[in-house]
Amino acid sequence: MQPLTPDECRALGSLIEKALTTPAQYPLSLNALQLSINQKSNRDPVVELDEASVLRAVDGLASKSLARAVNLSGARVEKFRHIANETLGLRAPELSLLSELLLRGPQTAGELRSRASRMHQFESIALIENTLKTLSEPSGADAGTARGALVQEIPASPGERATRWMQLLQPRLHPLQTSTTRVEQSEAQTPRVDLGALEALTLRVSQLEQAVEALKRARPSL
Numbered sequence: 001m002q003p004l005t006p007d008e009c010r011a012l013g014s015l016i017e018k019a020l021t022t023p024a025q026y027p028l029s030l031n032a033l034q035l036s037i038n039q040k041s042n043r044d045p046v047v048e049l050d051e052a053s054v055l056r057a058v059d060g061l062a063s064k065s066l067a068r069a070v071n072l073s074g075a076r077v078e079k080f081r082h083i084a085n086e087t088l089g090l091r092a093p094e095l096s097l098l099s100e101l102l103l104r105g106p107q108t109a110g111e112l113r114s115r116a117s118r119m120h121q122f123e124s125i126a127l128i129e130n131t132l133k134t135l136s137e138p139s140g141a142d143a144g145t146a147r148g149a150l151v152q153e154i155p156a157s158p159g160e161r162a163t164r165w166m167q168l169l170q171p172r173l174h175p176l177q178t179s180t181t182r183v184e185q186s187e188a189q190t191p192r193v194d195l196g197a198l199e200a201l202t203l204r205v206s207q208l209e210q211a212v213e214a215l216k217r218a219r220p221s222l
Helices: 006-021 030-038 051-063 092-104 109-118 125-135 179-189 195-218
Strands: 067-070 079-082 151-154 164-167
Touching (some): 006 030, 006 051, 006 067, 006 092, 030 051, 109 125
């Protein structure tokens, strides 16, 4: 499958999320999808896509057979739904994890269990791991549609114990951040100390202390 654009990834993740969390308000109008894409919770990074960008994203998903426009009886506006379940041969557990990875980037199995629970309830970490392994295989379990791997396990970085998982619909959507990178970023944010200024300050304090001691000795006792 052709890689998705970042906007298409956010649109697909949002459509899957709303289908699983608010089925009564699904499919979504263009305005509702825009609000979902731009919401500030459960998103990393937070984005601000305009209506034209959202429309281009759903058009792109439609060209890849991942979304479809629908006209519901009595509805005044056109609405949109994902068809990832049909095209990729996925069920609710797999869809919920794929959506979470699209919306927030690489995560551990424990993080996915906590965050994806709003879409599908997983009883254990083992179930999460089994579902991720299914997604990492070239074809889904019981799926009649051939597809490539949708997720990939990331080896644990030095100093970390748990491995993370990333989605492969757009591998560069969330740049991988290793523990080394995080340390470098932390060091970059730490204020640098001017050693020359520190030495000058230390000398100044010492001179003031000596002057105070001299004044004490010169002052007559009361």
